[in-house]
Amino acid sequence: MREILPVLSGWYASGVPFGLATVVSVSRSAPRGPGAAMAVGPAQEVVGSVSGGCVEGAVFELAQEVVADGRSRLETFGYSDDDAYAVGLTCGGEITVLVRPVTPELDPAFGAVAEAVAAGDPVTVATVTDGPARRGATIAVRPDRLVGSLGAAGLDAAVTADARGGLAVGATGLRHYGPGGERREDAVSVFLHSFASPPRMLVFGAIDYAAAVARIGDFLGYRVTVCDARPVFATPRRFPPGVEVVADWPHRCLRATATDERTVVCVLTHDPKFDVPLLEEALRRPAAYIGAMGSRRTHDDRRRRLEQAGVTERELARLRSPIGLDLGARTPEEVAVSVAAEIVALRWSGSGAPLTATSGAIHPARGHAS
Incomplete structure (x- = not known):
């Protein structure tokens, strides 16, 4: 729901009722997780999605009903082995959706x-x-x-x-x-x-690839910071609006930045004098993902330097290097997609394999979507 809140806030401030549908539970191969939301506002404007298109028509009708009578509804969509519900999900799962009217009074x-x-x-x-x-x-x-x-x-x-x-x-x-x-x-x-x-994405090295990685990180909902020791490159105009840009030595910037188990660290500096002290710091603190750019030769050299600096095998095992999935990426934008794909796969325990080569549920059990 996070992505549609700016629109909903405008409707709420105007005092005009709108219907808000939220997925509250799912089973089997449901396309969206709990927390996914869709709203129907003034002039029947629709924002968001609860199912990726399978049941949006039925939810649209329910949203209009709850606005008209002021009563919330709880509805399950999909098919079980014995009972057919109101609308079938083409993906084969079931979702339960709460649809309620929203106004400042309600x-x-x-x-x-x-x-x-x-x-x-x-x-x-x-x-x-x-x-x-x-x-x-x-x-x-x-x-x-x-x-x-x-x-x-x-x-x-x-x-x-x-x-x-x-x-x-x-x-x-x-x-x-x-x-x-x-x-x-x-x-x-x-x-x-x-x-x-929002989780943090820390991008080190203000090269052309960094702008693309920062852009896709912002798109995925991360609070993005780009850091480079060279002030001539660490300038806000080179990066998307809303991205924090810091001119400082990378390891010193990271040392002063709080990280947690959701933090993503992308090392694009590609220079041992920056990489080694930065990765020494990164590999010894909480983070969901630590990736470093470079060729396999660069990786081998970097690994030797880190071992000489006292980084353990267990700590080195956390390092994703060379960074990204094997997509054959060439341009900065393609490399950013490769990096984002690896981050998403790691977050949800995805294999990174083509779906045509896999079997079973496409959408495995997951925690939440906001």
Whole structure:
């Protein structure tokens, strides 16, 4: 939902009702994960997607209905072995979608969610999907405050505790609570949709490839920083808007930058005096991905230098070098696609093989989509 929030914020500020559909659970080979969203606004304008096209027509109709009568709906789409639901998914899975009307009066928490996401701050929106509480009731949970209510103090307290526990990693999914907030499978169902702060992409070396990697990193939702020790190359005008550009020695910049298990590090400096101290630092701190550009000869030389610097085999095993998947890439833009493909494959445990050469579910079980 993150990508459509700017449009939704405009509708919300105008006070015009809109219908918001959110995937709250999936099974088998569903095309979009929990948290995927689609909205129908003024003049029947549609933004977002819940299924990649399979059930959007039915969801469009539901969104118009909930705006008209003010009542939220919970609908399952797809086919099981025994029961045919409202609409079949061509991919063969099932998705359950909550469709609810949104206005400042009906959802006072929505503004706080949009504000936090726009600022890059962590926030969880918790929405009742089923049970004795009002379906569609929402609260916005931030680290320092709570906006809205689900209708019971005990329920608010339990949901807030769970939401704050998952904020750092953006945990998303259904939880079940009793009327006093106790964990129970047979009571109130609440969908927690967490928006963690955007993950970091750190690109070192302000060469032409860096601009393309920074652009695709921004497209994938990373907060991108490009660093180069040479001020003549480390200039903002050479990079996409919104990308932070730092003129400093790479290892010193990284040492001053917080990283976590979602951080991506792309080393494009291609020079031992930059690469070795930078990778010494990178390979000993949290990161989801550490890749370095260069030929196989460059990689072998770099590896020897790192071993001489005391980097262990276990630490070296984290290094993706040469960077990217084997796509035959030549241009900076093609190389950026290769790097992004490797990052995505690693994130979701993909093989990188052509889908025609694989079998089984195309979309394996996954955690969340925001």
